[in-house]
Amino acid sequence: MAALRIFLTMCRRPSVAVALAFIVIVVVASLLAPWIAPYDPNEQFFEGLTLEGAPLPPNATYWLGTDLLGRDLFSRIVYGARTSLIIGIVANGIAVVIGTLVGITAGFVRGWLGMALMRLTDLMMAFPALLLAIALAAILSPSLWIVALVIAMVNWVQVARVIYSETISIAAREFVAVERTIGASSLRILFSHLLPHLVPTILVWATLGISTTVLLEATLSFLGIGVQPPLPSWGNIIFESQSYFTSASWLVLFPGVAIVALSLSFNLVGDALRDELDPTLKGRR
Amino acid sequence: MSVQTEQEAARSLLSVERLAIEFGHGARRRRVVDELSFTLQSGRTLCIAGESGSGKSLSALAIMGLLPRAAATPSGAILFKDQELLSLPERHMQRLRGREIAMIFQEPMTSLNPMMSIGQQLEETARRHRIAAGSGAHQRAREMLEAVRVPHVERRLKQYPHELSGGMRQRVMIAMAMLTNPKVLIADEPTTALDVTIQAQILELMRDLQREFNTAMLLITHDMGVVAEMADEVVVMNQGVVEEQAPLRQLFTHPKASYTQKLLAAVPRLGTAGPLASKTERPVVLEVDDLKVRFPLRRERLFTTPKEVRAVEGVSFRLHQGETLGIVGESGCGKSTTGKALMNMLAFEGSARLNGQELNGLKGEALKAVRRDIQMIFQDPFAALNPRKSILELVGEPLLIHHRLALHEREERVAALLEQVGLPGDTMRRYPHQFSGGQRQRICIARALALKPKVIIADEPVSALDVSVQAQVLELLETLQRQYDLSYLFISHDMAVVERLCHRVAVMYSGQIVEIGSRDQVLHDPQHAYTRRLLAAVPVPEMDSRRDFKALLEAFESPNPIKPHDYIAPAQCYIEPNAGHFVAV
Numbered sequence: 001m002a003a004l005r006i007f008l009t010m011c012r013r014p015s016v017a018v019a020l021a022f023i024v025i026v027v028v029a030s031l032l033a034p035w036i037a038p039y040d041p042n043e044q045f046f047e048g049l050t051l052e053g054a055p056l057p058p059n060a061t062y063w064l065g066t067d068l069l070g071r072d073l074f075s076r077i078v079y080g081a082r083t084s085l086i087i088g089i090v091a092n093g094i095a096v097v098i099g100t101l102v103g104i105t106a107g108f109v110r111g112w113l114g115m116a117l118m119r120l121t122d123l124m125m126a127f128p129a130l131l132l133a134i135a136l137a138a139i140l141s142p143s144l145w146i147v148a149l150v151i152a153m154v155n156w157v158q159v160a161r162v163i164y165s166e167t168i169s170i171a172a173r174e175f176v177a178v179e180r181t182i183g184a185s186s187l188r189i190l191f192s193h194l195l196p197h198l199v200p201t202i203l204v205w206a207t208l209g210i211s212t213t214v215l216l217e218a219t220l221s222f223l224g225i226g227v228q229p230p231l232p233s234w235g236n237i238i239f240e241s242q243s244y245f246t247s248a249s250w251l252v253l254f255p256g257v258a259i260v261a262l263s264l265s266f267n268l269v270g271d272a273l274r275d276e277l278d279p280t281l282k283g284r285r
Numbered sequence: 286m287s288v289q290t291e292q293e294a295a296r297s298l299l300s301v302e303r304l305a306i307e308f309g310h311g312a313r314r315r316r317v318v319d320e321l322s323f324t325l326q327s328g329r330t331l332c333i334a335g336e337s338g339s340g341k342s343l344s345a346l347a348i349m350g351l352l353p354r355a356a357a358t359p360s361g362a363i364l365f366k367d368q369e370l371l372s373l374p375e376r377h378m379q380r381l382r383g384r385e386i387a388m389i390f391q392e393p394m395t396s397l398n399p400m401m402s403i404g405q406q407l408e409e410t411a412r413r414h415r416i417a418a419g420s421g422a423h424q425r426a427r428e429m430l431e432a433v434r435v436p437h438v439e440r441r442l443k444q445y446p447h448e449l450s451g452g453m454r455q456r457v458m459i460a461m462a463m464l465t466n467p468k469v470l471i472a473d474e475p476t477t478a479l480d481v482t483i484q485a486q487i488l489e490l491m492r493d494l495q496r497e498f499n500t501a502m503l504l505i506t507h508d509m510g511v512v513a514e515m516a517d518e519v520v521v522m523n524q525g526v527v528e529e530q531a532p533l534r535q536l537f538t539h540p541k542a543s544y545t546q547k548l549l550a551a552v553p554r555l556g557t558a559g560p561l562a563s564k565t566e567r568p569v570v571l572e573v574d575d576l577k578v579r580f581p582l583r584r585e586r587l588f589t590t591p592k593e594v595r596a597v598e599g600v601s602f603r604l605h606q607g608e609t610l611g612i613v614g615e616s617g618c619g620k621s622t623t624g625k626a627l628m629n630m631l632a633f634e635g636s637a638r639l640n641g642q643e644l645n646g647l648k649g650e651a652l653k654a655v656r657r658d659i660q661m662i663f664q665d666p667f668a669a670l671n672p673r674k675s676i677l678e679l680v681g682e683p684l685l686i687h688h689r690l691a692l693h694e695r696e697e698r699v700a701a702l703l704e705q706v707g708l709p710g711d712t713m714r715r716y717p718h719q720f721s722g723g724q725r726q727r728i729c730i731a732r733a734l735a736l737k738p739k740v741i742i743a744d745e746p747v748s749a750l751d752v753s754v755q756a757q758v759l760e761l762l763e764t765l766q767r768q769y770d771l772s773y774l775f776i777s778h779d780m781a782v783v784e785r786l787c788h789r790v791a792v793m794y795s796g797q798i799v800e801i802g803s804r805d806q807v808l809h810d811p812q813h814a815y816t817r818r819l820l821a822a823v824p825v826p827e828m829d830s831r832r833d834f835k836a837l838l839e840a841f842e843s844p845n846p847i848k849p850h851d852y853i854a855p856a857q858c859y860i861e862p863n864a865g866h867f868v869a870v
Contacts, residue, residue: 174668181628182683182732183656196673279716280672 006276016272019265026262030082037075038063042230045070055241055248065250068241076232077255083233084262087148087217088210094152095213096206099159104198106160107167108190118164124157130219137225147226151216159205163198170197200274207270211263218259234259297364298501299348299386299469300324304361306343306352306525318344318525321361323518325469328495330502332516334509336548336751337722340525341505345471347371348503349388350378365469384414387462391474393454397446403430403457404442407464414465429460432497433490451616452483456490463494470495471503476511480615480778485822488514489834507751509552510824513537514832521545537827551756552826553781561804564608564788565865570772571604571627571659571740575635578622582847590849596622598796598854599635604740607766609773611787611804613780613819617846619796620776624742627774628661639740657687660733664745666725670717676703676728677713683735702731706761723754730761734769742774747782759786780823784808792816795844797857802866812868 011017029036039045048056048070058065064073102121106114124132136150170176171194179189218235220226227233229240234255241251306318318340325331333341346352348363350370363370365386370378390396398406407426411417417425423442430438433456446454455475462470472491476484488511495502504515512519512533519536521529521544529542540546578597585592597619604610612620626633629644629652637644639659647655663669670679680702681695690698700710706727717725726746733741743762747755759782765771777783783790783804790808791801792815800813811817822834848854859867 174663174665175671177630178661178663178669178729179671179682181630181656181661182736183653183686184682185686188686193671193674278673279675280718 006273010269010272010276013272016268019268022261022265023269026081026085026258029078030085033079033082037072037078039072039075041071041075041079041232043071045072048072055244055251057248057250064254065248067237067251068244068248073237073251073254076237077234077258080232080234080237080255081258083144083227083231084214084217084235084259086144087151087227087233088214088262088266090145091148091151091217092155092206092209092213094149095155096159096202096209098152098156099161099205100163100198100202102156102160103163104167104190104194107164108171108186108194117160121157121160121164124154125161129154129157130223133216133220134223134225137220142225142228144227144231147217147220150220151213154216155209155213159209162201162205166198166201167194170194196277199277203270203274203277207266208263210266211259214259214263297324298327298366299503300364301344301348302362302364304344304347304363305359306340306347307357307359308355316525317356318347318522319527321520321522321527323520323530325501325503327468327501328499329517330495330504330515331518331520332504332506332512333520333522334506334512334548335522336507336753338524339522341522342473344522345388345473345503345505348469348471349382349386350375351382383410383462383467384465385467386469386471387465387467388471388473389455389458389462389475391477393451393458393478394446396458397454399446402443402445403449407442407457407461410461410464416465425464426460429464430457432463432494433457433460435460450483451479452486455479455483455487459487459490459494463498463500466498467500469501469503471505473505474507475504477506477508481780481824482615482818482822484511484824485832485834488824491515508824509549509752509826513826514824521548547753549826551753553752553756553759553779553785554826555781555784555808555820555823558781558784558804561788563803564605565803567605567607569603570606570640571774572638573603573627573636574601574638576600576623576626576637577634578619578626578631579634581850590851592847592849595796595846595848595854597626597633599857600793600796600798602791602798602801604772604774606739606772607770608789609766609775609787611775611777611783611790612793613777613783613790614793615778615819617795618793620793621744623793624661624744624774624776627742628659629655653687657736658738659740659742660736660738661742661744662726662729662733662746665749666722666729667717667749669729670725672717675714675716679717680713680728680732680735683732687736698735699731702735703728705734705765706731707757721754722750723758726750726758727761730758730765734765737769738771740772740774742776744776745778746775748777748779755782762786780808780820792819796846797869798867799869800867802863802868806863806866810863810866812862812866 011020045066048062048066050056055068056062056066062072062074064077067073067076102117106117133150133154136153137146140146176189176193179193214235217226217233218239221233221236222239227236229236237255238252241248245252302322304318304321305316307314307316309315321344323331333344335341343352343356347358348370350373358371365381404423404426407429408422411422411425426442427438430441435441435453435456449457476487479487491502492515494500506512516533518532520527521542523544528544529536529540536545540549576597577599580594580596582592582594600623602610612623614620622631625631627637627644629647633645635645639655642655644655677696677699680699684690684695684698696713699713703710703713708724708727717728720728747758750758762773763786766773775783775787787804789802790804791798792807792813794815800807800811800816807816808820811820858870860870861867
């Protein structure tokens, strides 16, 4: 009930409504890809290339044009939505969960455990993320889920750092000390008083992180250790065709727009959610 | 310049005419200052007095041309030496600012650049305004620090702001402001963040400098005591409107506006509190013996003896049922630390017994059980309430934690508690930011009362509130005490408030109690030098009692609380000049 009310008030902002609509479209597209996509994403059409072998620009048959191998770009983007969403949501979700757990534990419990966790985080930060991802991906043979896991392993570090410092600053606020004087247990303080203050930060990371995750997936795909072709993802579509940017700009443009629109949508929704969950902002907008 | 024109100039060095300041646009437009007019003359002091939200600080910023961008001045004029300041371009204003009109702010730490030494900052000011250059600037900086009586000038010049105490920093700010010998000095609550004895020093200093340089001073304050000590003329503001404007004597003897009368009546005055019945024959509820709080410091080098801050050094007292024991002292004396130790928020040595039960070393369930009997109210009601929780959740939380009350029972109890502290019960669905400071403190009191405690430790509970609100909250505390036979440990720096509320008073100085006894013994017949000094510094909102703070001007060196770990403090000895009145020797 409360969730529905929050949802409805959020939709009152036009930008948020558009963003939500876009997310729904992408989710639906990825679920119903076989029915929505006009062609098989991996089928190489003979008539999909010009006689010189160049890809076709958008036209009536291939709505968004074709790629370097004569495959239908629209179908590939629709199927790619599946990959990108899974990577974006799952990988980033795992990263945020790990980062939050580590950050809160280190910031709230402190002591030797906190020390150990934060030194581990520092170590991970100092280590080149890409190198780590390459190493992990090389050991575990790449598949969609492994790529998601690898990305999560690399991305939780920043979240942990931010949540750690937030936790420390909130735990130092006077109302937390007051809670102790009325007899509140540590768990109660953590869940009832600290966590609600961390929600905005967590939400921002959960939404902002999606765009970086999608891009990291694209990078890994480009290096040959990400999602393996021919399985399409928005990232690997761009990287496959980036050297043809001047002659076939649509190949980069459409998946690029999709990535930007998706991450922007998540950001907008995340912002709105954060504001909605903050009672001190009520009636101020 | 002929004598006549000189007098002319003196008559109106700075005049503000029908100034209005507004915020916001369209329907949300709000007028925060309305029709403010006054004139300022050389060598005279005008005080703008008012409570928070009265628009007094904004008026000062308007004169400096430093109003926030969102503010507009739809009408009015500010004339300084026949120049209209409101329409003066920023480039010209910059030349006046600091050179002709200088300003000092409440918080000297945030007004000084932490990355520059005191000397650099003073010299920069001298150079920027072309007062002096090269070694002349250094010379000038020295002179000014001497003028504000900063001891060890050469050393201070090399120090950074964080190395100085609050009072010393404010002296540096004044030195910086006076360096250019400005015609007008605007001081916005210059002593509010300081202890009373330091406040007295700064006020004395400002008087001195004004006499010497013939500066016109605009002093903005909420403290009627400071007004009485400093002002020649007073403007009383309330909610942006000028309530009254009169010479000091007239304002204090015959206040015309009802608001001024109310304000003056609300100011607690030292020496005016009525008699209080002694409670010492009642049973003791809290017994504190040889309480010590020490904070270990990190070793500077390997193999050196570790050092520690001795915040509280052997404090002992008894608190009787239904009694209020005041703990007074200046910042850093250990009074708040004592309160926190008794709440088990800090580890401490020594013994504290609540109804015979030892508090030291309590943990887990035993500690939780004790919390039902001892609760605390904090200074800052803004910080003490979680902004994301509703009042029901906040006030009801102790009931949930300790008695596991169901929601509807909690609602009933919270409504009753809120009514008891003077808030309508139906406000429980609201959030802390929707209340004013005084109301928030009431909410904190309601929360502290929820478990029906025997003892409440109140740490500066009214210091963050306006005087009129202060009086109401104090009254509430008194009523609740009578109703529930509560005992208060009332920690405060404000002597007048302590006098009004407390049956007995303990004076703390550098971690120890130097004097303890009944209120009348300690406040009206002080024996210890420090107590006397403290009382002498309190500004009194009375005419004809303007005091000479000169004796206080010499810095009173407070002992360093940082001691080696194995240092043994000399035991404190007390004499008892009267029954129940103990004074450290």
